[in-house]
Amino acid sequence: MEDNTRIFTREIYELYERSLIPMGICYVENGRFRVHVVSDGICRMYRSTRGEMLKRLNGPDPFVNIVEKEEMIKAVRAFSYEGAPYDVVFHEYVGPERKLITVHCTGIHEYTADGRRYSILLYDEVSDKVRRNLFKDEEKEIEERDRLRVEIDDAIARSYTSVIYVDTSDLSVHAVRLNRFGRRVSDELQGEPVLRNVFDAYVRTLVFREDAASVLRFGDYDYVMSRLRETNPLFHTFRTIRDGRIVYYRLKIILLDDGKKLVYGFEHFDRQVRERIEREEERETQMTLLAGLSSEYETVWLVDAALHNAKLIRNNMGDTRSSAMMNSINSGNYEVLLENYIEKYVVPGDRERMYSETAIDSLLRNARDDSLYHVNYWRVNEEGEKNYIQLVYSRVTDDLGVTRFVCGFRNIDEVIAEEKKKSILYSMAHIDSMTDLNNRRTFDEYMDSHIGGRPEGSTVFFSFDLNELKTVNDTLGHEAGDELIVGLADCMKNVFGRNGNIFRTGGDEFAAVISCEGDERDRIAGKLYESFEAWRGKACEVLSVAMGYAASDEDPSMTLEDMRREAEKRMYMQKSDYYRREGKDRRKN
CATH class of the missing domain: 3.30.450.20 (PAS domain)
Structure with missing residues (x-):
């Protein structure tokens, strides 16, 4: 001394x-x-x-x-x-x-x-x-507190300068470690420190005004738990005012102790954010080119996955009210900007899906560096017009491991109209309009694609032909004949389902190629005969069909064309037997 x-x-x-x-x-x-x-x-x-x-x-x-x-x-x-x-x-x-x-x-x-x-x-x-x-009770409480502090230290790095935890049974808040700013908030609290009061004081005392609403939501226990069900841990980056200047902080929230404790960590994140912002500004043009987003997109945005920050980097909307609105909110928290957009412009039926598919954690799971990720929805614009919009995300990870998304909004009304036109043209060229089955052109293309090849697995080729169609057309009219053709098609669709391909190859001729095992083909053939016998039409009461089929396991050397010839041969034999039994001339019927 x-x-x-x-x-x-x-x-x-x-x-x-x-x-x-x-x-x-x-x-x-x-x-x-x-x-x-x-x-x-x-x-x-x-x-x-x-x-x-x-x-x-x-x-x-x-x-x-x-x-x-x-x-x-x-x-x-x-x-x-x-x-x-x-x-x-x-x-x-x-x-x-x-x-x-x-x-x-x-x-x-x-x-x-x-x-x-x-x-x-x-x-x-x-x-x-x-x-x-x-001190039996006190010792137990201290041991539990020490265990929890060790668990929190393992989950929340020492770089988090303030750490608190919330007891989920009563939402009371307990400090693990506080910096001088955290202690200032603690001193301002009145009464019991519960979650809502703590965040009210924190936002009022330290958070930058424009970020206040987004941070305040994390004082809502129900909101936090709903977000944690989607992703645990939960991160949120925001701005604070420290000693008169803007400083970026990152909030980390995790559930511990079997859901009994909700831990909040506040990390000084300013250097990381500002370095990323500098790199972002340098790479914006390059990333736009990498993403391949051109003038067809109304707006193009850059989203930082770690910071949850979005920035408008291109606006091609011209002189419209929507364009003015986009320019007025050209940067900010990604979730806040997206929520404002969805609630104002997306039709109610698409909102929940939009929230789910555009969340940062969803983008990180589903978007790939080598492909585009699409989200389609209906939008009502400032002029009251309803358009079909496609939101396209391109994921780009730079050499420092920083992940960003370039996303573009584009009107695809014309694209959808063109696709519908193509679909209609395809149907006209490949689908039989009377039966909704594949037509002859589709059958020929299918057979050409299998020339010389042997069918894979257990394949069965069916050949069908209506009996006495000419007689029905001559006596009851062509509408009755059409009824038989549609009836045969419906029976095949009901029995085959989605097990193969069905074709209308001529006026009253049909073919089917399906996959089924040994005894199964006989059971299917039996169900077909049952369906033919049970059929009843308005003009005709009887559906008579000649049928033949050939299976790939009958002869492993058979090609699909060989199976077709064998099935048709058996079908014509059955047709001849029918006319012979009926005592009729096949050529006249």
């Missing part, structure tokens, strides 16, 4: 220092409580050297290792400045291994011969047995 702080003689100093009784001598200097002497006994008890003890006890936070820190600060102040009795029990971590001990401490005030007051503090370590009996 310096001479001007000594209040005892050297002999008394040495007597106190060498004492095996755990004790300390303290006094108040310049309004601060200071430790003057520590005994050998207390150094042993705390597993520390005298120098280390004095440095910690006279340092900026002498109670750093005490569990009941706030209570101890109040007790020491009352003892030192108000003359209150000092008789406390507390828990403290001691030694390099940070062993938790329970301490009973009492204090008295004494005076020197010249009237200076000093305080003697006597310490006593409570035994494990006594501690377990006396």
